[in-house]
Amino acid sequence: MVFPCGYGTNASVFGHLFGKEDLILYDALAHNSMVQGAVASAAAKRSFRHNDYRQLDALLRDLRPNYRRVVVAIEGVYSMDGDYPDLPAFIDVKQRHDALLYVDEAHSVGTMGPEGRGICDFFDIDPALGDLWMGTISKALGAGGGYLAGSDRLIHYLGYTTPAFVFSTACSPPNAAAALEGLRVICREPWRVTVLRERSELFLKLAIDAGLDTGPSGDTPVIPVIVGSSARAIRASQLLLERGINAQPILFPAVRESAARIRFFLTAEHSEDQIVRAVATMADVVAETAEMAGAV
């Protein structure tokens, strides 16, 4: 199913599918749209530590018997940190506790796996082992909108009942056509994903060599440089822009104040020279703003 907006897909589906007899368990770093979806739902909800499938396992052992349905909400690639879940371990946990798995692939489709098909492609896992695969068509696919994929039966049901689908104007034809072409490019030109991976690895290696704090990012094109305060992140982003580099600051409350950062998104079209220059410029900017490390 394709929705006019990725945010609205997450924000509406949880409230629609899960009610007061159900439980939503979401990763502590899950995107705001999933958290808002959980908040809007009558279901019970709680978060588990980021990527911690062992804590999830323990929570399910305690809580599963109290609920009709339990859904576990995670991301394919985490949008702020550029890390990813151990998907096979999450699938194992969800299967043992008869829970549903909802994966937001906003940042993993078009970037992860040998063919860019997302986090299942990366782990070589059959998507039928999960339940709901959500994504946006506003990132790697370069258009605008969101989608949900799942079993025929579930999608058929959702297509007739999900308020954000039934009562909202559909994704526009230009967006749908652009998304379709984006998917065709990914299928036809898998070398783009290979180049993206190489360029992301290059950026990460250079950044680490330059002593920049890239947090847990790895294997993905989302690479943060943590600078430690929102004020410093804003200043760093301005200085980067003055030097021809567009990288946005991520501030509190999107992340902890002490984890404020500049977030770099790599694409297959960034050249090696651009990456070398971007990392060197970022290192200069970090040095120039050192006195702002703890500034609010």
Ligand SMILES: Cc1ncc(COP(=O)(O)O)c(C=O)c1O
């Ligand atoms: C993980 C994640 N999910 C959902 C969304 C919302 O998607 P959209 O921008 O297409 O509304 C975003 C970001 O924009 C995101 O990063």
